[in-house]
Amino acid sequence: MYVLKHGIKRNPERRWALPDRIFFGHGACAILAGTFLKHPPLEGFYGERIIPDEGFSGNHIYVTNGLIAFDYHGYCARERLLEHHERSWASRNAGWHCMIAKVDFDLLDKTELNRRKMLGPDQYLQDPIPRARGFSSEETTRKPRQERSGLQRRWRPTTGRLFPIRHRRCAACWSIPGSAAARLR
Incomplete structure (x- = not known):
């Protein structure tokens, strides 16, 4: 929030x-x-x-x-x-x-x-x-958001692809195994 x-x-x-x-x-x-x-x-x-x-x-x-x-x-x-x-x-x-x-x-x-x-x-x-x-x-x-493997994705109109969103303070985004932040911990 x-x-x-x-x-x-x-x-x-x-x-x-x-x-x-x-x-x-x-x-x-x-x-x-x-x-x-x-x-x-x-x-x-x-x-x-x-x-x-x-x-x-x-x-x-x-x-x-x-x-x-x-x-x-x-x-x-x-x-x-x-x-x-x-x-x-x-x-x-x-x-x-x-x-x-x-x-x-x-x-x-x-x-x-x-x-x-x-x-x-x-x-x-x-x-x-x-x-x-x-x-x-x-x-x-706007195209609807899609969720795959718990990672929120948004439509990028310039490339026509979905890309992941990671929020700075969102524990759910940063605790995904294999994410860069999880490797830095």
Whole structure:
């Protein structure tokens, strides 16, 4: 899980300068979900909200049809998204628990979002709706990730091949037998 440096969310310029995936994963998830629902590329999607217990952070909004979910990660299985979110927050905050609720408000309405301690579209440095529209259309046309032997792979458009991704801090990536990092230990 990516952790923002202190103060970035309070600084409009620094927040706007974040890469799309981090921008929509740290505070603008409601804008991404609301934009997706305005012109859904697939039928049957609705918004769901992860609401952490009192005193904890970790609020998140995504869209789902009950099986497939879409958020700043792109498309994935709903259960996988929920497991990832819970595992990430629980590893940083002992006793972290949440509930899942269907979104029953307009995700692009400033008043409704502010009532739930989220920013509305007109409270960012620039309009995030075109940015969200571009991000979601990019994600819907991207080739799906494939997993082989536990190693995450991504499509490289320039060569037309899949290549492995290793995250600097991801124990799963660096503990694969035969990997360069495992040989250096």
